[in-house]
Amino acid sequence: MSLVLASGSPRRAELLERLGLRFEVVPADIDETRRPDEPPAAYVERLATEKALAVVEPGRLVLAADTAVVHEGRVLGKPAHPEEARSMLRSLQGDAHDVFTGVAVGMWDGASRVESMVDITEVTVMTMTEEEIADYVASGEPMDKAGAYGLQGAGGRFIESVKGSPFTVIGLPIHLLSRMVGYVGDNLNTYRNRVPQELT
Numbered sequence: 001m002s003l004v005l006a007s008g009s010p011r012r013a014e015l016l017e018r019l020g021l022r023f024e025v026v027p028a029d030i031d032e033t034r035r036p037d038e039p040p041a042a043y044v045e046r047l048a049t050e051k052a053l054a055v056v057e058p059g060r061l062v063l064a065a066d067t068a069v070v071h072e073g074r075v076l077g078k079p080a081h082p083e084e085a086r087s088m089l090r091s092l093q094g095d096a097h098d099v100f101t102g103v104a105v106g107m108w109d110g111a112s113r114v115e116s117m118v119d120i121t122e123v124t125v126m127t128m129t130e131e132e133i134a135d136y137v138a139s140g141e142p143m144d145k146a147g148a149y150g151l152q153g154a155g156g157r158f159i160e161s162v163k164g165s166p167f168t169v170i171g172l173p174i175h176l177l178s179r180m181v182g183y184v185g186d187n188l189n190t191y192r193n194r195v196p197q198e199l200t
Contacts, residue, residue, distance in 0.1 A: 001059055001060065001061055001107075001186070001190070001191075002023070002024060002059060002060055002061070003016075003021060003022065003023040003024070003060075003061050003063070003191040004023060004024055004025075004026050004055060004060045004061065004062045004063070005023050005024070005025050005026070005062075005063050005064075006026055006027065006028040006051045006052055006054065006055045006062050006063065006064040007025070007027060007028070007051065007063075007064060007065060008025065008027035009065075009171055011150075011152065011170050011171050011172075012065060012170075012171050012172045013025060015167060015170065015171075015172050015174055016063075016172075019174065019192070020192045020193065021188070021191045021192055021193070022191055022192075022193040023063075023191065026055045026062075028050070028051035028052075028054035028055050028064060029054065030047065030050045030051055030054055032047055032066070034075060040068050040070045040075055040098075040100045041100055041102070041118045041120070043066075043068060043075070043100075043102075044066045044067060044068050044100045044101060044102030044118060045066075045102035045104070045116050045117070045118050046102070047066035047102060048064045048065050048066045048102035048103055048104035048116055049064070049102070049104045049106075049114050049116045051064035051065075051066065051104065052064040052104040052105065052106035052114050052116075053106060053112055053114060056106040056107060056108055056112050056114070057108055058108040059108070060107065060108065061105070061106075061107050061181065061184070061186050061191070062104075062105065062106040062107065063103070063104075063105055063172075063177070064103070064104045064105075064106070065101055065102060065103045065104070065171055065172050065173075066101070066102050067099060067100065067101045067102075067146050067168075067169075067171045068099070068100045068101075068146060069092075069097060069098075069099055069146045069147030070097060070098045070099070070100060071091060071092055071095070071097035071098075071147075072091075072097075076088050076092075076146060076147045076148070077146055078143070078144055078145060078146055078148075079142060079143060079148045082137050082138075082143070084148075085137045085142040085143060085148040086133055086134065086137050086148075088142075088147055088148040089125075089128065089133045089136065089137070089142070089148050089149065090128075090133060092125045092147060092148075092149070093125050093126065093127055093128040093133070093158070094125065094126070094127040094128075095124070095125065096122055096123065096124040096125075097122070097123055097125070097147070098120055098121070098122055098123075099120070099121045099122075099123055099146075099147070099168055099169045100118055100119075100120050101118070101119050101120075101121075101168045101169075101171060101172065101173055102116060102117070102118045103116065103117055103118075103119070103172065103173055103176055103177070103180065104116040105177075105180040105181055105183065105184055106184070107184045107185075107186060109184070109185070113184055114184075115180050115183040115184055117173075117176055117180060119164070119165060119168045119173040119175075119176060120164060120168070121162060121163065121164030121165055121166070121168040121169050122162070122163040122164060123151070123159060123161070123162055123163075123169060124159070124160040124161045124162075125149070125158055125159060125160060126158050126159070126160040128158055132158070136149075136154065136155065136158070139154060141153050141154050141155060142155065150170075151166060151169045151170055152166075152170050
């Protein structure tokens with residue numbers, strides 16, 4: 001069996017590396033369009049499941065995830081352009097929002113078998129000045145992040161509090177992985193090849 005990450009996200013890959021796991025990256029190519037009136041939790045869980053199903057095959061244990069930032073009922077994806085990034089940050093600053101991450105674990109047991117869960121973390125962003133927003137967007141970091149910020153990067157300096165797992169915000173709730181791998185009849189330790197690094 002080989003462990004496969006069905007995502008091209010360098011942040012998710014880094015978390016698995018820091019857990020000391022050996023894995024390969026096989027990004028899933030799926031339609032990530034949100035369905036009309038689809039609740040955020042159902043949306044991220046569906047996409048994580050579809051990603052896992054897209055790459056699962058005999059001999060693979062697949063991990064997949066999808067993350068959405070939700071503020072006042074609005075789902076914020078990755079900004080399409082700098083002005084949208086600035087608009088997202090203006091709406092988030094000085095307020096709390098939720099980050100939903102769906103995670104799915106799949107394997108082949110005569111047929112595709114997938115287990116999925118959703119984890120939610122509340123994040124409060126400090127009040128930001130227009131200059132701070134402009135400088136942060138100019139750095140380029142917000143452009144490939146849901147909600148236009150990265151907790152683990154330069155955007156972390158604007159985060160006032162996190163209620164829940166910070167790894168859910170980064171994109172992979174690692175506290176769920178061992179349990180979920182067990183649900184499909186495998187053991188995550190099987191894929192460990194070195195001592196885990198400190199997760200900070």
